[in-house]
Amino acid sequence: MGDKMRKVTVRSPATSANLGPGFDVFGLCLDEPYDIVSVEKMEENGIKIVVEGEKSEEIPTEPDKNTAGVVAKAMMKDFNIKEGIKIHITKGIKPGSGLGSSSASSAGVAVAINELFNLNLPKLKLVEYAALGEGVAAGSPHADNVAPAIFGGFTMVTNYNPLEILHIPVEMNVLIALPDIQISTKEAREILPKKIEMEDMINNVGKACGMVYSLFRNDIELFGKYMMVDKVVEPRRAKLIPKYEEVKEKVKDKVYGITISGAGPAIISIPKKEHLLEVKELFEEVWGRVYYTKVGNGVSVLEKDD
Ligand SMILES: Nc1ncnc2c1ncn2[C@@H]1O[C@H](COP(=O)(O)OP(=O)(O)O)[C@@H](O)[C@H]1O
């Protein structure tokens, strides 16, 4: 296809960042929900963005304000791409959800541009570009959503500048609840402390190490147990989600683990098979929307058109 290729369409999945103690470090790729992102070459110069789907009316289409636009602009500048492009985003992931909605568009467009212009960039470089989008959505270019969106599975951002990502493929079912409110990641970051107690740091490092160990042992029970004990971020954000603490207490023995997904309001849990229905029904009753899904493999190319 080479230079003749005119359009690439990708499926870009939701992600769940933090997983309790791994604030700004851990991320998990989900199979569902997802955005569909296509990038098409156009006659006029510049970047045109069209957004449809979940709450699309709230999402800016100016390239400097849309996460996909920011990523596209940076890639086109660095690779001296003069052709104009049209980015079409169908939002399947509600913005302000805690499911990496803004990151899905950033990651999707990075992968699509890489394909469309045959840039052959490694995944780490794509994560670096995609993270630029988070600068406009969350006020900081955190990479813990875009890394799993691109690599799939479980990822750890072990260094920024230079960016370093570690990746562990995992298989796991997850039950996500999505309360009918929106939380801006930017605002949910502003309520976090700038400094933390030594005791809380020791707790979180210990639990985070335990979670990584448990993945290598394939011990979901241990993973979930540690995921529930974040002493730094979750206690501050729990107040933003109606009934979160009450439901967590109710289901804590019926799931392997439960915590806030990203900045919330989504909640991620690892269900025990024997209690799945009961917990799902409770989530639906209290919060409305629920996704029963599994860990996903990252952005995938759906179509390449001449
Ligand atoms: N392509 C996009 N998709 C989703 N949100 C976007 C996009 N571009 C810009 N935004 C803005 O990013 C914010 C949503 O991101 P964020 O608060 O991080 O929520 P989420 O946790 O769902 O990613 C909203 O202000 C939204 O307008």
Ligand SMILES: N[C@@H](CCOP(=O)(O)O)C(=O)O
């Ligand atoms: N580490 C970030 C992750 C935000 O994820 P999102 O899905 O809410 O955008 C944070 O917790 O602030």
